[in-house]
Amino acid sequence: MIAPVKKPDEMPPVSADGEEEVEEVEEEGDPENQGAGGEGKKKKKKKKKSKKKKMEQTEPPTIGLSKLFPDGNYPQGELQEYKDDNAYRTTSEEKRYNERMAMEDPEVTYNNIRRAAEVHRQVRQYARKYIRPGLRMIDIAETIEDGVRALVEENGLESGIGFPTGLSLNHVAAHYSPNPGDTLVLGEKDVLKVDIGVHVQGHICDSAFTLSFDPTYDPLLEAVRAATETGVREAGIDVRLGELAGYIQETMESYEVEVNGKTLPVKPIYGLSGHSIIPYQIHGGRHGKSVHSIRNDDQTKMEEGEYFAIETFGSTGRGKVIEQGECSHYSRAIDVPPVDLRLNSAKSLLKSINKNFGTLPFCRRYLQRAGEKNYLLALNNLVAQGVLNDHPPLCDVRGSMTAQFEHTILLRPTCKEVVSRGDDY
Template identity: 30%
Template sequence: MDDEIFDNYITAGKIAKKYRDEAAAMVKPGVLILDVVEFAEQAILSEGAEIAFPVNISLNDAAAHDTASEGDERVFSKGDVVKVDLGVHIEGYVADTAVTVDLGDHKSLVEASSNALDAVIALVKPGITTGELGGAVEAEIEKKGYRPVSNLTGHGLGKFLLHGIPIIPNVSINGGTVIEEGMVFAVEPFASTGSGQVTDGQRVEIFSQISKKQTRLPSARRLMKDIEKRKTLPFSRRWYKTPNKDINLVRLCQQGILRGYPVLHDVSGSYVSQKEHTLIVTEDGCIVTTA
């Protein structure tokens, strides 16, 4: 990693932290989810940075992948457990960070994911394995009486790469990837009052390009011309206004050009908390870019 790349990661992290915290401060009963999402996305752009993925606002049993739709009328309610997850990139180098806002009486649940993240940060250094990091997440969350979400993980970050190596599990595994100096990755423990397993819901507002293929419909080609500017990074349905957009998104997914990301839920009636930071591994520890 040269100095320019390092500086891009650090700058992206500072911007992500700033607007994660400002967006979280807006989360109050009666406030439109759409207002928080649009504020954060426009604020990132106003800094001269780019949006790494649509701002995620996931409520209660929804752990991830929800964002506001166009004209979304949903509001926050008293009692909600709200995950605010956003990403910023500078020249493709990503900062990914999340925080949970408790609008009810879920302080212990929020602490569980936060404590798990702190435990991982304290352990990260060259030579430790991802299995050991997952064990630290699991231990801290179970100490509070909750379940780690075992089928969600932290993930490596690279240039225009949001989910790469290493994978950081939220449960203990044997072995795993050995952490090396210069690695950049996001750690995101999820704690749940439910099963500790998430499944796909029906709502799909986020997509990304997964292949390059020709499509015959002119309106689909126009849409893809805009989507390709994302360089495979995820985008929101809400961002595009082209004719027949919704039909084309379905067709492009069916053709294997795009992938949709359904909202991920634990069991109905449960609550999930999340906390996430981006780390750069150093010779004897790590730098947290989003703290």
């Protein structure tokens, strides 16, 4: 049913802040029922109504989340009940109490995780419409990163980009982000992995998806997405990591892709895995846990309160990767003993890295944005001294295609929250 359209002179006035204003009107009683004094029996007043127009995100996204969510409460992700022996957690009074205590504890910061996830959802929503063949990879990366910085309201190490935007193509599975001067252009036959990281107070939302403009590789994308969903569904408190990997593997290997009349199995990529996440450390630090895509004997269990990235990579190639190509990703090594740096430029660069990134991964473009110039010698020196880790692109055999999907999940006391869930994946 279509509502009638009001004429201009019937439209209620709108205040400067977007509120709809309604004038107060007095209604006299029925003249026939007036008393001796000529006064009506009753007067009615229409209450003033106000309706605030909800602010909406722009395209490209530029409005910070604090303006879209002025109460400071950000949307929950998808909630899933635990399975089997942990099903009791949903109604357990003890676990519900633990949940309340967690919500009151500022160091747990569920809300910060959700803020990072909402930034991720809104930025990738635009990115999925914006990305198309013919665009330079560096423009895609910077468009995504500009959106993250604006929406998370970047503020030093308090909030910002969680790691360099991954835009790995085709046989390159991970760790490619364009360096300054990169002229690579996205092609119609390319398979593009888009890996975006957002952090709030070090709590990182790590989530990725794959785009293909050639329907030939739709089954590859479907296989990897289904494998990630299996990992998300089967993950939970007390689940053994080796068994979880087996469920992921079984799902992915049930798919195949037909390329030029040849049927190719989809293989999980050995050595690329999901991982636990702790504040300011994307791979969970020295004692981090890994969620592989191939069954193994790891008896380590997931535990209450842990935060995981469930990511899977599939390939039409050999299912193994090697480091290959120009490096863009770097991160400061954790718990490195003091090193006597002889180059003054290395000392200066390390100071800048500590200030701007801490232990968060970064790339060369971020160094330039921080004002660093002629830094390559110092950067390589810090890698050689073990102060920095370099992370070159990870590649399967040339000619193969790879895909990636990823979600971050929070193992709450009462339920599992898929914080990065969106309408798209």
